[in-house]
Amino acid sequence: MPSLNINNHTLHYADSHPNGAPEQGQTIIFIHGLGSSQNYYFPILPNLTTHHRCITIDTYGSARSTYTGQPISIASIAADVISVLDALSIPKAVAVGHSMGGLVVTLLGAQYADRINGVVAIGPTHPSSMLTSVMNKRSETVSEAGIEPMANTIPYQATGSGSPALTKAFIRELILGQNPEGYAALCRAIASAPVIDYSAVRVPFLLIAGEEDKSAPLEGCRVIFDGVSSENKKLEVLEKVGHWHCVEAPEVVGGIIAGFAGGI
Template identity: 25%
Template sequence: MFFDTKGIRLAYDDQGTGLPLVFLHAFPLNRSMWTPQTTALSRQFRTIAMDLRGHGESDAPLWNFSLEQYADDVLALLDHLAIPQAVLVGLSMGGYISLAFSRKYGSRLKGLVLADTRAQADSPEGRTGRFNLAQTAYGKGADAVADIMLSKLLGATSLQQKPELVDSIRHTIRNTPVSGIVVDLMAMADRPDSVAHLRTLACPTLVVVGQEDHTTPLADAHVMATGIPGARLAVIPAAGHLSNLEQPEVFNDLVRTFVEELRAAGD
């Protein structure tokens, strides 16, 4: 399905009924990364997965966008679907967007799942790395980005034992528009630090991290889990940065339990 916001056409899937969960994908992937979650969790909840601008079937304009504008897209989708409140499930870049959404539209949040992400802004070295990756994407294309990103996205266990997952991620990255890759990198490099914002979050929050995640490691998850009032932390063994794909059953169980408790508290 598609909807338009401010001249940009965005794609999304909408399955199931009940409490809405909105899934925000990682860089440089698309909504298909959430298939193990939407397939399983749509039996109990309403699951919505969107292609962020520049990804999947959404438009990929080349411009200097911010993560706040990505958050505006999420709000536009909620408004399009007449959803007053939802649980955001954001992984990596999706987590950055979830934090941006919470700053602007906190009243629309029923809960937050922040997976394999961080609240801190980029370090100077991190910004340089994004600049260099943008130049690689512009000069050599998405194939070269895939070669660089695979070891950052997947843990050692998956890289060694799950060749089909490795091939699937490589294929997704290769099909990501270069404009989307470059715009993402600029937006992520310019995002503000959110550490001070954490203590203002009022909605229930689950922080998830893969034990083998070296891109946003356990220390980053601790910053969020200790900074957000009442947040809980879950560590997934034998998973790297894409913990939802590397250990989908464990990830699903964590989200299911968290959302069931949310629903029960609201009844």
Template identity: 30%
Template sequence: MAAQLAVEVHGNGDPVLLVHGLGGTSNVFGPQVGVLSRFFQCIRPDLPGSGRSPADGPLSIAGLADAVEGVMDERGLDRVHLVGHSLGTIVCQHVAARRPNRVRSLALIGPLHAPPDAARPVIRDRVAKARAEGMVGIADAIVQAGTSADTKANRPEVAALVREILMRQDPEGYARTCEALAAAEPADVARIACPTLLVTGDEDGTAPPTAVRALHRKIAGSSLRILDRCGHWTTFERPAEVNEALVNFLFSVD
């Protein structure tokens, strides 16, 4: 699967593999790559079914985790720092739990352990909507619900960027990714032994601080940071704060 993926690589140094979420692409980490690539090798794929990477058949969290490991294998990387956003954090947790010897550290931005039961029917509804109507209505709803009040009022360019990324998605690839997320099972985070950072926004309705604190308590030795006036599109809404958190965290890892 990894051979079909669109992958970009920037910089040199210890490898950092960046994994985007539902409706995202590798460009979700655009604000981070310029900073991180000064010190690290940044590897950012479009996951199967997202952006420039086609979906070959049904998608699952296990299959997406396989794709991430495939990127590592193709580049000959024994160990990496994993950075995930949203659905990408679920994928990263599964990789870290099943291959602890391959993950040096884990940074989870807008993290989910798994979708709450109440959210799963909503995600499945998006599957039918994407296939029947395309991405415009979904994009508008996600911009409204997924960004903070401050972003919508004072940074309309960020809201427009989120809308553009979502509208550019292939509806079928997005629908299959929704199916993977709706069926996602939580990783066995007790097996995660690497340094772990969790970051979320105080207005993140997808990864609310209460849920992220609960995940933080389940991952031994993890640290938590909550960003002010920030929704779920964390890397766009608070890029400077995310960059600071990631650089400080990655340099703290032995």
């Protein structure tokens, strides 16, 4: 698997079209959420890679992008994304982010409009005092007891009523593949995340929400969506889907993103 040494750490990634995007296609870069990896997006890629270049990364501190003790913030993850684009000589891309990654891509849309063609936020978290409390507690739990308590609860509590056992097993494997110290550091990054100036997001914007998402409830998603200034924005709510949209409803999510990317 290819890797890049950027900002004093190593990021592992996959690139569907290393020689460049197909003609008239977009380059799309994907940022996963907490306790996940680039593999979260692989179920939706068949809907996209025929026409678009898709770059999926393991966020620093997650999966194969080893945590080395460097502090992590939402802003530092966003800076890593820009550094990946720089390293691969990509002038602009569509940024897709899930959950924590939704925070990242919204920040990218607000602060790096010269590098971002469009933003897709999938179940993005909206900073709040409750989110801070939950993430700080989760960081403490993982620091004391390891990653297994998360793997034994999240796949069952954070998915929707339409999720089969195989989906939950895959999520469990994603979580078990995390370094506890990296996971805890990312929890702290979410806990300390400031509210983004959503009105600064003027690029095309798509928000995909789960009807049964308890981690990024529809109420918070609507705050984000209503705050975005883009004249080209759309909100899609998926029935019987919880917080792990791309593995709960991959064909639906992939189709929605393909339509969005093709229309930019």
